[in-house]
Amino acid sequence: MSGDPLNTDVYHKGIFAPNPFVYFHPHKLLVIMLDVRNMDFKEFKTYLQKLINNRCRNMYYCLKNRSLVDRLMELRDEDDYVRFLDAGFDDDDDDDKIDIYIDDYHEPILD
Structure with a gap:
């Protein structure tokens, strides 16, 4: 893992649509230099809930330089x-960045 903090775009209040698979009308928050290495999953989820001022029941992340349909992963x-941390701190890439998507409508999208 890299020693640098993670940068992430957090997308929320949008809705996933199946055909074509997209995330419509999200709010986007840029989080710069987040030290996720010192958080466990519960702490990370609590951080996101405070950030968006809402619960985070269904969370996903998308690998760098990939489309949603190809690389959306559940968190x-x-x-x-x-696995999220491993993807975010890919040793082959100097840009430690990953996108997070929060499904406020709680629909199963990865069936």
Whole structure:
């Protein structure tokens, strides 16, 4: 893992649409230099809930330089969080950035 904090775009209050698969009308928050390495999953989720002033039941992340349809991954527990950190701090890339999507409508989208 890189020693640098993570930069992320947090998308919320949007809605996922299936055909084509997109996230419509989101609010976007840019979070710069977030030190997620010192957080566990529960702390990270609490941070996001405070950031967007809402609950985060259904959370997803998208790998860098990939479309939603190709690389949207669910973020629901500590194991997913470890994979999220690995993706965000990819050693092959100097730009430690990852996008987070919060589904306020609680629809299962990865079936």
